[in-house]
Amino acid sequence: MGAAGLAKSVPALLWTSRDDKQLTELSEEWERFTGVSREDNLGTQWMQRIHPKDLAVWERSFSEAYESRRTLSVRIRLERHDSQYRWMLVRATPLTSEDGDLTGFAGCCIDITEEKDLAEAAADLSGRLIQAQEGERSRIARELHDDINQRMALLSNGIQELDLPQVRLTLPQRRHQIQALKKLALEIGADLQFLSRQLHPSKLQYLGLSSAIRSLCREVSVRHKLDVRCVVRDVPDKLPEAVSLNLFRTAQESLQNIVKHSRAQHVSVELTGAANSIFLHVSDDGVGFELNHENRSKGLGLVSMRERLHSIGGTFSVNSGRMAGTHIQGTVPLIQG
Incomplete structure (x- = not known):
């Protein structure tokens, strides 16, 4: 035929x-x-x-x-x-x-144009997310090498000085130096815990999403001297691991973007539960940015958050403008058993 x-x-x-x-x-x-x-x-x-x-x-x-x-x-x-x-x-x-x-x-x-475009977009997204992941690993490695290592060396030198016979310190001087070294050790420990939580949020695993979000907001507020208002209500105690992790990472990525780019003074994080959904809203009063197709689709932070929520059946939206702040919203459905 x-x-x-x-x-x-x-x-x-x-x-x-x-x-x-x-x-x-x-x-x-x-x-x-x-x-x-x-x-x-x-x-x-x-x-x-x-x-x-x-x-x-x-x-x-x-x-x-x-x-x-x-x-x-x-x-x-x-x-x-x-x-x-x-x-x-x-x-x-x-x-x-x-x-x-x-x-x-x-x-x-x-x-096959649509299929080819989707395949190319997926490959491009995968490459850029890997690049972002490697960039984050490099950042943490630099913090460990340039900051933590230097302060550990300072701590070690301070302890050695206390034990050197040629260094003659009065009792008040010795006590003052010991207190300073204790403070330095505590600061190093706190910063190592912060880096550890960035890599793996242990509170999320043991205490749940609500506690992990509240802790994240407190840490960002103290560490970066930001006024972070955190509201968590009606969130189920037990959530699927993928839902908890991806909502937490979305909030974490949003706050990191605010710290890096927004120059905001006030931040609001709201996590609320409903009958069949959980809603996340992160907003700031910073400088914002012009929304267009390019930065909607190519900004690594926005891409990462959108793909995270899409992977668990959720939705993601962003609203911003020059000197108008930024509003990130995510909705994740909960399948009732």
Whole structure:
């Protein structure tokens, strides 16, 4: 059966060729796709609509399939009636006579533009999230090396000085230095705990999401001298691990962005539960930013938060403007057992 005899409802561009590689039959979908009659696509005329960069790929692939009498499978861009190029998956099977001679090919072109765009977006997102993860690891490594290590060295030197016979200290001086070293040790310990919680929030595991969010807000407030208002109400004690972790990370990422970029003085974090959902709202009175497609889709922080909530069936939105602060909202459904 030729391409014209196949069902008209098939959305693919169906075709047959003869042994001189020219197309002899086309489905009606060719007219809808190209905007010209099937007659104007017969022979080799349809090749005028192949993207110039893909023409050599098509000719080489078709020739190889023709010479080897094997199935053809190739991806090329084809110009649509609106002058937009669409990615097409071209598949074709050899046709043979009763004597086994090659008489042509029967094939189809399937529009895979959306699938290709999604695959490229997923690959791009994966790469950028890995880059962000490595960047965060580098930041923590720098803090450990440049800050913690230096203060540990200072602590060690201070302890050694107390034990050196040539260093003559009065009792009040010795007590003062011991107190200073104790304070330094406590500060180092607190900062190590903070870095540890950034890597793995142990309070989330042992005390639950509500306590972990409150603790996070207190730490950010004290560490960065921000007025952080935290409201947590009606949140179930027991939540799926993925829900708790991704809501916590979204709040954590939001607060980190505020600290890094907003120049805000006041921050509000609200985590509230309803019958079938949990809502997270993080807002600030900072400088904000202009929302456009580029920073909605490419800002690593926004991408990470959106993908986190989407992975558990939730929704994510951001509203901001120059000198208008930023509002992050997330909703996660709860499946009732």
